[in-house]
Amino acid sequence: MKIEVLGTGCAKCKTLYENTKKAVEETGTAAEVLKVEDIPSIMKYGVMSTPALVIDGQVKFSGKVASVVEIMEMLS
Amino acid sequence: MLKTFADYFVFQVVGLDAKSRLGGALDFFVYDTVKIFLLLTTIVYVVAVIRSYFSPERTRRILSHNREYVGNVLAALLGIVTPFCSCSAVPLFIGFVESGIPLGVTFSFLVSSPMVNEVALIMLWGLFGWKIALTYVGSGVVVAIVAGMVIGRLRMERHVQDYVWEIKVGAAEMQEQTFREKLDYAAGYTVGLLKKIWPYVIIGIGLGAFIHGYAPEDLLVRYAGRDNPLAVPLAVLIGVPLYSNAAGIVPVVQALMEKGLPIGTVLAFMMAVTALSLPEAVILKNVLKTRLLATFFGIVAAAIVIVGYLFNAIL
Numbered sequence: 001m002k003i004e005v006l007g008t009g010c011a012k013c014k015t016l017y018e019n020t021k022k023a024v025e026e027t028g029t030a031a032e033v034l035k036v037e038d039i040p041s042i043m044k045y046g047v048m049s050t051p052a053l054v055i056d057g058q059v060k061f062s063g064k065v066a067s068v069v070e071i072m073e074m075l076s
Numbered sequence: 077m078l079k080t081f082a083d084y085f086v087f088q089v090v091g092l093d094a095k096s097r098l099g100g101a102l103d104f105f106v107y108d109t110v111k112i113f114l115l116l117t118t119i120v121y122v123v124a125v126i127r128s129y130f131s132p133e134r135t136r137r138i139l140s141h142n143r144e145y146v147g148n149v150l151a152a153l154l155g156i157v158t159p160f161c162s163c164s165a166v167p168l169f170i171g172f173v174e175s176g177i178p179l180g181v182t183f184s185f186l187v188s189s190p191m192v193n194e195v196a197l198i199m200l201w202g203l204f205g206w207k208i209a210l211t212y213v214g215s216g217v218v219v220a221i222v223a224g225m226v227i228g229r230l231r232m233e234r235h236v237q238d239y240v241w242e243i244k245v246g247a248a249e250m251q252e253q254t255f256r257e258k259l260d261y262a263a264g265y266t267v268g269l270l271k272k273i274w275p276y277v278i279i280g281i282g283l284g285a286f287i288h289g290y291a292p293e294d295l296l297v298r299y300a301g302r303d304n305p306l307a308v309p310l311a312v313l314i315g316v317p318l319y320s321n322a323a324g325i326v327p328v329v330q331a332l333m334e335k336g337l338p339i340g341t342v343l344a345f346m347m348a349v350t351a352l353s354l355p356e357a358v359i360l361k362n363v364l365k366t367r368l369l370a371t372f373f374g375i376v377a378a379a380i381v382i383v384g385y386l387f388n389a390i391l
Contacts, residue, residue: 010163039166039243039362046246048132048171049164061253063131063159064261065268 001031001075006042006062007051016051016065023071031075078114082107101289108281108327112199113270116277119198120269124262127159128253132168139185140175144228147181152220155188156213162190162356169363173236174245180228186360187376188220191351199326204333211387212343219347219379226375227368235368276324284327288334297336307341308384312377315348325349339391344384351376 005020007013017035024031036042036054045054049063053071060074082103086092092099135158142150160168165186172182192213201209253261300307318325329342352373360369 008163008166010161012161012163039170040239042167043170043174043243044246046133046171048136048168049160050167062133063161063164064265067264 001029002056003031003033004036004054005033005051006036006045006047006054008039008042009037010050012065013051016053019066019068020053020071022068023075026068027072027075029075078111079107082110097289101285104288104331105281105285108284108330109278111202112277112281112327113274115198115202116195116270116273117266120195121262121266123194123198124159124265125258127157128258128261130154130157130159132158132160132164132171135185136171136175136177139172139177139181142181144178144180144225147178148184148221148224148228151177151181151184151224152188152192152217155185155220156192156194156217158185158189160189162353162359165356165359166362169360170240170243171245173240174243178228179233179236180224180226182224183227183372184220184224187223187351188217190353190356191220191347192216193350196326196346196350200329203326203330208339211339211391212346215343215383215387216347216351219351219376219383223372223375223379227372230371232368232371235365235371237363237365240363273324277327280324281327284331287328287331291331291335300337300341302338302388307338308344308388309381311341311345311384312348312352312380315345316352316377317354318349338388340384340387340389343387344380347380347383348377351380 003020003024005013005017007016013035017033021033023029024033042050042052045052045059047059047062051065052062053060053066053074055074066074083094085106086099086103087094090102092102094100094103135154138154139147139151169182169186172185173179197209197213200212300311325346329346332345333339333342357369357373360372364372
């Protein structure tokens with residue numbers, strides 16, 4: 001599983017990245033978590049409000065910081 | 077009821093004299109703090125629910141079907157309800173211009189979104205009544221429409237950073253949230269926002285209370301009153317570096333008005349604080365060349381000054 005956290009580097013984006021890593025750890029999912037900061041890669045997904053979470057190429061949500069529990073639900 | 081509570085607390089429990097400066101200031105502080113936090117919690121929650129129906133992605137779809145003029149008006153109105161934090165300004169800007177939304181229409185959105193702030197709107201409503209609240213929204217929307225139209229007419233496309241035009245924007249397939257998820261999102265958003273802005277609100281109310289209790293009436297009016305023609309541009313200049321949350325600036329605005337400053341000057345100050353911030357300029361520098369950035373700031377500042385004079389003249 002490939003998880004990407006899209007965000008230009010603001011505080012919210014960092015929080016989402018941390019939450020995602022925690023969620024992956026908690027669930028024991030075999031996934032690599034990447035932080036995508038460069039604009040062209042973010043735009044490739046059509047996302048305009050950051051942070052956003054992409055799991056295996058599918059945009060799960062954009063423009064909010066999901067909690068660890070919420071992300072864990074998305075992983076299962 | 078809140079007023080009774082504040083009066084009781086300050087004059088009976090603490091035992092201050094209602095006519096003293098400290099008593100007046102503390103009464104103002106307690107009353108405003110309780111009232112504003114009650115208002116904020118309720119209204120931010122309601123607005124967050126409404127906003128969950130207007131994603132930037134949906135706004136982009138709506139605007140891409142509209143050309144100039146109608147587009148400018150729509151963009152200014154959508155700017156009020158579409159959620160967008162300043163750190164998303166770059167992807168949002170690229171997403172808009174790439175889908176064929178004219179530059180001027182994009183700017184109408186970029187001006188209206190921070191300037192017509194729903195938190196400020198409801199706080200103005202609570203503190204001054206609906207006339208001033210609507211004046212604020214109306215003039216904000218007009219400034220956004222006019223600024224966007226002028227920028228559109230100036231044909232400044234080549235002053236957008238070159239790389240912007242080369243980016244290809246993909247079509248996002250986003251999952252639609254259920255109503256339950258929207259409510260959860262709104263609750264989370266409200267808690268997050270309150271956590272972030274409460275110090276600004278307290279500082280704002282504290283400043284307001286200080287002005288209310290201590291600032292001599294004639295001093296402020298002498299320097300920034302109706303008779304000083306430079307008061308409006310000065311208020312705008314002072315407002316730019318003061319990057320504050322709208323929630324923090326409203327109590328200051330309330331106190332300034334009580335001291336007799338004219339409404340246009342005060343509105344201009346408030347708009348400058350929310351719409352012309354230096355951090356926003358730094359972020360926008362990523363997509364705009366200096367000339368367009370300066371033009372953008374210049375036009376919005378000019379529009380705000382005109383609105384200030386206009387309201388001083390008619391209200």
